[in-house]
Amino acid sequence: MPRFSGFRAVRYAAEPYDTDPYELLIAPPYDVLSEAQAAGYRERHPHNITHLDLPVGPDRYTRAGELYRRWLADGVLVADEVPTLTIYRLRFRDATGSLRSIAGVVGGLEVVDEGTAPDSKGGVLPHERTTPKASTDRLDLTRATQANLSPVWGLSLSSGLTELLVEPAEPIAAVHDHDEFPDGVEHVIERITDPERIAAIAAIIAADDVLIADGHHRYGVARTYRDEVRSRTGRRDTAAEATLAFVSELVEDQLSVAAIHRLYRGVDLDQLRTALARCFELVPIGRPDQDTLSRMEADGFLTLITPDGAYALTPRPGAFDGMRRLDGLWLEHTFADVDAEVSYQHGVDEVLSAVESGAAAAGILIRPVSVAEIERTAREGLLMPPKSTFFTPKLKTGFVIRDLTD
Template identity: 45%
Template sequence: TTEDPLCRFEADGVTHSVWRITDTARIDAIRTAIGSAPIVIADGHHRYETSLAYRDERRASDGDGGAADAVMTFVVELVEDELDVGPIHRLLSALPDGFDLLEAFEPFFDIEAFVFTDAPTVRRLQELGGLVLVVPEGAWLLRPRPETIAATRDLDSSRLDLALASLPDHALVYQHGVEHIRAAVDSGAAQAGVLLRPVTIDQIIAIAEGGEKMPPKSTFFAPKPRTGVVFRSID
């Protein structure tokens, strides 16, 4: 568009621009384009379910949902060029002193030493076909054992959840960024970290077409609108 945006600002190195669309023909064209194909909920399942529950409450109490019959949605084309899908990594703590994570993970993964280099770590994980366990003593590549993880979904988060279920009680924190994981382990803030590969667009589509939901905290999407840029009253 050649029109000036309603607002434009930068936050965390990302420029956000917002345009108001008032032309009814353009609105109808957008509605037709979006309505001509299924919508895949790639992120926000719980928010969507909460919106449905609130709509039903309004219908039950007021006879109709009113403004709650619609929910604000950010829609992008589900293709690699339009959407960047990043991983959400894991931090582990509160494990028993001296607990051997390598031994615990051995039934689920083939394990070999991993050395960090200047190359992007997540890209290396995709090339090597595995996850990485980060502990104070070093790092280890975890390649899933097909015979053990065959029953899980084709996602690193599902494979890791299977392995984590075998551990004693522990605390789990979700964390973005390889450097944040390494820093937390190096500082002792966490006993270990696990680096995951990003989910692919094909995996997202396959899970949605199978009638399933993505596991919680399995994806981080960009572009991501800044929270609070647009508000909508549902009173």
């Protein structure tokens, strides 16, 4: 089972920011920000985390590393005096209007080797196949800063973690933002210094597998970086043996899982329709909107969007017998013989825009994966198709940094 441990977390110093709240210093994760959005966060404050996490220009990684060390030397960032864990609470209303509260803990999660069976990964399991990424951006940044800036999101399959996080700890920050939901999300950060409580939390997480919900690429980068450190130092006891991770319990009432829809390019629309007709009944419907997603879940259909209209895709009897109830898997089966470029998009409006503008030949709206299916897939050591789940809300970057120097 995976080791989970406290560490001397690096945080923004409290004193200089009495009048500059955390809202000016933190940012959404690097992989959800456009260039324009990232630039906007850099303009918020000269110490905003995007100056480190999304550097720009020539020698940007070298400069990010130099800036990180300067902030440490100048006291902009300070390390906790003792190893700590950090409780991270998120409170929000989801797309259905239901009030949700997620409680997780930020610490150092063991970096284990990649494998195909659960016992070969040391208890840290991917839950979906990942798409190849040619960019070495995160690896180059990690090498230059020698720090983990953005946490992986892990789901603990062990019961009892939520209960251990009920008691409040030392308040660090409380930020309310409107990045993802109309009513906003409250991000509450608390520091745990009690060694006994830290040990109890670590023991609960180590008692069962941890499923990577978000951050597969970051975890893979941590593995590469760990191997580089091992090769360079000959040691297996450095900070690189773990990576920054937020771990919450896999319980349905805490998780908000959205779908990631499909866009298809480089394919003839008639060929796409013919393939779909073998597995689905196509029924014309009106222009999709947010209410369409609710009807899809209630009535059991997917939605095809084309330049000439939208269609409800209802599975034909027997078309997917023996297959898991995953829309992404059904579409992979349906288009097994179709040569098309597939990309992924979160929002209904964005899918409509891509199709109507001609940027995509067609789009298909799919339904979110259930928490029960996520756990079943993990327990059976299986992988979902790429981009099967989109966990919300997103964790902010900048509340906790994990230094990798020894």
